[in-house]
Amino acid sequence: MKKVQFKSPLLPYLLLLPQLAIVTIFFLWPAAEAVRSSFYLEDPFGFGSTFVGIDNFTDTLTSSDYGRVARFTAVFTFFVTFLSLGIALLLAVKADKVIRGASSYKTLLMWVYAVAPPVAGLIGVLLFDQHVGPIVDFFAMFGWQMQIGVNYFDTSFAMIVTSVWKQIPVNFIFFLSGLQGISKSVQEAASIDCRSGMRRFWTVTFPLLAPTGFFLLIINITYAFFDTFGIIDVMVKGEPGNNPVTLVYKVYLDGFRGNDLGGSSAQSVILMALVFILTIIQFRLIERRVHYT
Amino acid sequence: MKKNQIWDHVILLVGVFFMVSPVVLTLMTSTHDAITVYKEGVQFLPGGKFLENYETVLFQAGGFTKEVDGFVMLKNSMILGLGFAIGKIIISMLAAYAIVYFRFPMASLCFWIIFATLLLPLEVRILPSYEIVQQLGMVNTYSGLIVPLIASATGTFFFRQFFLSVPDELLEAARIDGAGPWKFFKDILVPLSQTMIAAIFIIMFVFGWNQYLWPTLMTTDESLFTLVRGIKQILQVWVGAQIPAFNEAMALAILAIVPPVLIVVIFQSWFVKGLVESDK
Numbered sequence A: 001m002k003k004v005q006f007k008s009p010l011l012p013y014l015l016l017l018p019q020l021a022i023v024t025i026f027f028l029w030p031a032a033e034a035v036r037s038s039f040y041l042e043d044p045f046g047f048g049s050t051f052v053g054i055d056n057f058t059d060t061l062t063s064s065d066y067g068r069v070a071r072f073t074a075v076f077t078f079f080v081t082f083l084s085l086g087i088a089l090l091l092a093v094k095a096d097k098v099i100r101g102a103s104s105y106k107t108l109l110m111w112v113y114a115v116a117p118p119v120a121g122l123i124g125v126l127l128f129d130q131h132v133g134p135i136v137d138f139f140a141m142f143g144w145q146m147q148i149g150v151n152y153f154d155t156s157f158a159m160i161v162t163s164v165w166k167q168i169p170v171n172f173i174f175f176l177s178g179l180q181g182i183s184k185s186v187q188e189a190a191s192i193d194c195r196s197g198m199r200r201f202w203t204v205t206f207p208l209l210a211p212t213g214f215f216l217l218i219i220n221i222t223y224a225f226f227d228t229f230g231i232i233d234v235m236v237k238g239e240p241g242n243n244p245v246t247l248v249y250k251v252y253l254d255g256f257r258g259n260d261l262g263g264s265s266a267q268s269v270i271l272m273a274l275v276f277i278l279t280i281i282q283f284r285l286i287e288r289r290v291h292y293t
Numbered sequence B: 001m002k003k004n005q006i007w008d009h010v011i012l013l014v015g016v017f018f019m020v021s022p023v024v025l026t027l028m029t030s031t032h033d034a035i036t037v038y039k040e041g042v043q044f045l046p047g048g049k050f051l052e053n054y055e056t057v058l059f060q061a062g063g064f065t066k067e068v069d070g071f072v073m074l075k076n077s078m079i080l081g082l083g084f085a086i087g088k089i090i091i092s093m094l095a096a097y098a099i100v101y102f103r104f105p106m107a108s109l110c111f112w113i114i115f116a117t118l119l120l121p122l123e124v125r126i127l128p129s130y131e132i133v134q135q136l137g138m139v140n141t142y143s144g145l146i147v148p149l150i151a152s153a154t155g156t157f158f159f160r161q162f163f164l165s166v167p168d169e170l171l172e173a174a175r176i177d178g179a180g181p182w183k184f185f186k187d188i189l190v191p192l193s194q195t196m197i198a199a200i201f202i203i204m205f206v207f208g209w210n211q212y213l214w215p216t217l218m219t220t221d222e223s224l225f226t227l228v229r230g231i232k233q234i235l236q237v238w239v240g241a242q243i244p245a246f247n248e249a250m251a252l253a254i255l256a257i258v259p260p261v262l263i264v265v266i267f268q269s270w271f272v273k274g275l276v277e278s279d280k
Helices: A011-037 A055-062 A064-097 A102-114 A117-127 A134-140 A152-180 A184-193 A197-227 A229-235 A247-257 A261-287 B002-029 B034-040 B050-059 B070-101 B107-116 B122-135 B142-151 B154-165 B168-176 B181-192 B194-209 B213-218 B227-239 B246-266 B268-278
Strands: A040-042 A049-051
Touching: A011 A040, A011 A261, A011 B070, A011 B107, A011 B122, A011 B142, A040 A055, A040 A261, A055 A064, A055 A261, A064 A102, A064 A152, A064 A197, A064 A247, A064 B002, A102 A152, A102 B002, A102 B246, A102 B268, A117 A152, A117 A229, A117 B002, A117 B227, A117 B246, A152 A197, A152 A229, A152 B002, A152 B268, A184 A197, A197 A229, A197 A247, A197 A261, A229 A247, A229 B213, A229 B227, A247 A261, A247 B122, A261 B122, B002 B246, B034 B246, B050 B070, B050 B246, B070 B107, B070 B142, B070 B154, B070 B181, B070 B194, B070 B227, B070 B246, B107 B154, B122 B142, B122 B213, B142 B213, B154 B194, B154 B268, B168 B181, B181 B194, B194 B246, B194 B268, B213 B227, B227 B246, B246 B268
Parallel strands: none
Antiparallel strands: A040 A049
């Protein structure tokens, strides 16, 4: 907080009013509503609701379907996070190193940031299409007959590739700016002491990038959980049946298609708890963010 | 040394190929007619149907009701992107100004209420949010589309960080010269924040333009569809046909991609600065 501040009885409240009003109506109220209805069994035809305690939670957590979706979400999140961070780091290190064409590379590697997830999903649908998709033709040469939308594994593969594609730019931008923040004198000292570029990367550059990496890890997990909704929705083409979906997609499915308000709310609450934990970790990391100067 | 540099370029070029080629193929496919795409697959070279396809997509009504065309969706996307970005900047600057520059009771409570929204993305509270907006009669309106999205505090957080970095001496000097809170905000703080406002505007515009889940729930009236929201609906109609109109679906995708990409590329340095600094 500032040392010098204005004092005014009314003005600060007036300034805060729009934000607080929106937050209360569109955030606090729905969140409270989600928690409340997670303890109720709603009549599907709208005739009242019954208090059922934690039944919705036990039903959700013990259902085999939920377990399957949770497992897929974990695998999906792992691959999307790991691959998009890894590829982006490699590209950022190289883009930081080259002299000729550095800014063209930078632009070409980051503009996909502006592509909306469902549009990325649509492009994925095209490229992985069974009749017209070049990627399917490509893998067919190796004897892999891909069937997107039919085969569980193939669909997961296509979803992961598309989600990684969409996420690389963000990671790239952060890694590159992290790399450019490393002081030249540290790098020069390192190159005098150690000739192997590989070793220099792992012992000097990588640890210096660790704060950025941890921060991005959280960002990527959040992305794989929530922001991939559009990709998944387009790629399963509204027929989730046997297709892989994530936990957030299931909240939407059960709530809007299945009309299971209590179950959907219980799933929301579970996710809220998960995000809450992630955010706490993130805040602690930012607080302790190490700065080497 | 030389050999190493060649490898660096090879890796970067492979990366560029991976990032760029999907959109290039989409663009190429959108310039052919449906039968060619159906028979020969995704096209690698430009075809002769560019103008026809884009004209169809932009001005010929499609969808289920045959009421909405690409132009209307483009307009709606603009409204959502601009409305969201401008609304968010105004609201969050005011709130951040109050939090940083005023001493008042319950300041920290207000702070925490606002920042609690960072904890929960819209996706996890989607069903109750929908019900409440429905009760308020805001389904199928622009305000129902835009206002609930503003609830998250990313912008406020960003401006708070920035205001905290503004030196105290400015406020002291302004007060000695007799400037009130409003004058200080208008004549000193806003001009100082120009670059920050531009950066956050770009990020928020792209974020608003690319919204999918919320517009999908909020708009059932096709005349309010945004491009990103309309894509799936129209894909179902076109791809469900005997010869799927992949070319037109892809032309629509290109329309949805071009405006935000242009903004990001043109204002690249602001955008990168805003992104990297706002998420710290």
